[in-house]
Each structure stands twice: as C-alpha cells, then as structure tokens.
Amino acid sequence: xxxxxxxxxxTATEGAIVQINCTYQTSGFNGLFWYxxxxxxxxxxxxxxxxxxxxxxxxxxxxxxxxxxxSYLLLKELQMKDSASYLCAVRDWMDxxxxxxxxxxxxxxxxx
Amino acid sequence: ETGVTQTPRHLVMGxxxxxxxxxxxxxxxxxxYWYKQSAKKPLExxxxxSLEERVExxxxxxxxSPECPNSSxxxxxxxxxxxxxxxxxxxxxxxxxxxxxxxxxxxxxxxxLTVL
Numbered sequence: 101x102x103x104x105x106x107x108x109x110x111t112a113t114e115g116a117i118v119q120i121n122c123t124y125q126t127s128g129f130n131g132l133f134w135y136x137x138x139x140x141x142x143x144x145x146x147x148x149x150x151x152x153x154x155x156x157x158x159x160x161x162x163x164x165x166x167x168x169x170x171s172y173l174l175l176k177e178l179q180m181k182d183s184a185s186y187l188c189a190v191r192d193w194m195d196x197x198x199x200x201x202x203x204x205x206x207x208x209x210x211x212x
Numbered sequence: 213e214t215g216v217t218q219t220p221r222h223l224v225m226g227x228x229x230x231x232x233x234x235x236x237x238x239x240x241x242x243x244x245y246w247y248k249q250s251a252k253k254p255l256e257x258x259x260x261x262s263l264e265e266r267v268e269x270x271x272x273x274x275x276x277s278p279e280c281p282n283s284s285x286x287x288x289x290x291x292x293x294x295x296x297x298x299x300x301x302x303x304x305x306x307x308x309x310x311x312x313x314x315x316x317x318x319x320x321x322x323x324x325l326t327v328l
Binding site for chain 2: 104108133135140141142143144145148187189191197198199200201202203204205
C-alpha cells in the first residue's frame with residue numbers, strides 16, 4: 101500500500117531556516133509534490149521532484165532521494181507569512197492511472 | 213474568473229437535505245478531482261474525471277454523487293449526509309499527459325460543509 105509520513109507540527113523563528121521531512125512508501129512512484137496551504141485556503145503548488153537531487157526556487161528548495169523514499173522541503177529566511185501547512189504528496193501509478201497521495205501535512209508556525 | 217472556482221464557499225445542511233457543490237476550472241485542463249479534507253487527516257481523493265469520464269471512485273458512499281457535464285465543470289451532489297461528512301471539500305484540475313510530466317494539480321478554495 102501507500103504510506104506518507106511527515107511531522108505534525110514545527111515551530112521556527114522569523115529569518116531562520118527550517119527543513120520539513122517527508123518519507124513515503126509507494127508501489128509506482130512517479131514524482132513528489134510539495135504544496136502550501138494557509139488556513140481556510142486552497143493548497144498551492146510549491147515544488148516538484150521526479151529525479152534525485154535538489155530543486156531550488158527562491159527561498160524554497162526541495163530534495164528527493166528515491167532509493168530512500170525520502171524528501172524534504174527547505175525554507176530559508178523565514179517570514180511570518182510562511183506560517184501554513186505544508187503537504188507532501190506522491191504521484192503513484194495504481195489501477196491503470198496516476199493518483200496523488202497526500203500526507204497529513206506539517207503545520208509550521210513562524211514566531212517573531 | 214481565473215483558476216479553479218468553487219461554490220458555495222460555506223454550506224450548512226441537515227441530514228435529509230439535498231444539495232450540490234459546484235466547481236469550475238478556467239485553465240483548459242482535461243482532468244478534474246474531488247477531495248475531502250477533514251481535520252488532522254490527509255486529503256482523501258474521492259473522484260477523478262479524465263476527459264469527462266469517471267476514472268476513479270475511491271469507495272465513496274453512494275450519498276455522494278459526482279457529475280461532470282463537460283471538461284470545465286464538476287459537481288458533487290449530496291443527499292442524506294451524516295455528521296461525519298462535515299469537512300472541507302476541495303476541487304482540483306490538472307492537464308494530464310503521458311510519461312513523467314509534472315502535471316501539478318490546481319486547487320479551488322473549497323466548500324466548508326457542515327452537516328447537522
């Protein structure tokens with residue numbers, strides 16, 4: 101079956117760096133996504149990894165190791181507006197189609 | 213309107229009511245999705261429509277009935293719901309292609325449903 105684990109909550113200080121980890125077990129891996137979701141709002145796409153390595157996009161970077169079933173999202177120079185839930189999602193090939201399987205999300209609180 | 217829109221944003225209904233949630237995507241995508249998001253639980257995929265054909269029905273109770281009249285519109289018809297069905301219902305769309313393309317999903321703002 102599929103299983104995606106990420107920490108429930110994290111706290112960090114404005115201006116600091118935080119790393120949110122995600123581990124997964126899937127049968128037909130076809131890419132990993134990170135989404136940001138502010139309270140009461142829609143999830144918005146942050147990053148995508150399908151090959152091993154680091155993808156950098158401004159203050160946000162995402163890393164993938166397929167052999168370890170592991171990814172992390174790195175947020176630099178934290179701002180108060182980065183307080184949100186961060187959802188790890190894996191695209192899995194199941195039953196002749198792609199499915200996006202989500203973790204429970206990591207709620208990040210950025211303190212002044 | 214741009215992106216993915218959903219109406220209504222909030223809905224309170226009794227267990228004997230019939231209501232419908234509406235989703236519209238303005239992105240020219242060929243796939244649309246319904247998800248359920250309950251507190252402290254992962255997003256749960258309910259239904260997938262690709263090219264207006266339902267390709268996924270994730271063991272969802274029959275009191276939820278989807279409809280996709282065209283590639284831009286998706287409905288979720290609700291009847292005789294239970295209080296445990298109270299949740300945020302999210303619609304999403306994507307452009308599905310073969311191979312390893314990114315094909316990220318774009319989400320609507322959701323409908324906050326409360327069943328009394």
